[in-house]
Amino acid sequence: xxxxxxxxxxxxxxxxxxxxxxxxxxxxxxxxxxxxxxxxxxxxxxxxxxxxxxxxxxxxxxxxxx
Numbered sequence: 001x002x003x004x005x006x007x008x009x010x011x012x013x014x015x016x017x018x019x020x021x022x023x024x025x026x027x028x029x030x031x032x033x034x035x036x037x038x039x040x041x042x043x044x045x046x047x048x049x050x051x052x053x054x055x056x057x058x059x060x061x062x063x064x065x066x
Contacts, residue, residue, distance in 0.1 A: 003028055 002008050003024075010028070014021040 003010070003013060008016075010021050010024045013024045017024075
C-alpha cells in the first residue's frame with residue numbers, strides 16, 4: 001500500500017523491508033489483483049441526472065467573488 005500511497009519504488013521498498021525486489025513486485029501484483037476483485041464490482045459512475053440531483057444548491061455571492 002505504501003507503493004500506491006507514497007509512490008515508492010520497488011527497490012526502495014525492498015531495501016526498507018530487507019526483502020528482494022522481486023518479492024516486492026509479487027506482493028504488489030497480488031494486492032492489485034485482490035483489490036481489483038473487490039473494487040471491480042463497485043460502480044463509480046453515475047448518470048448525469050443523479051449527479052445533478054445530489055449537488056447542493058449554490059449561487060455564488062458576486063460581492064465576494066472579485
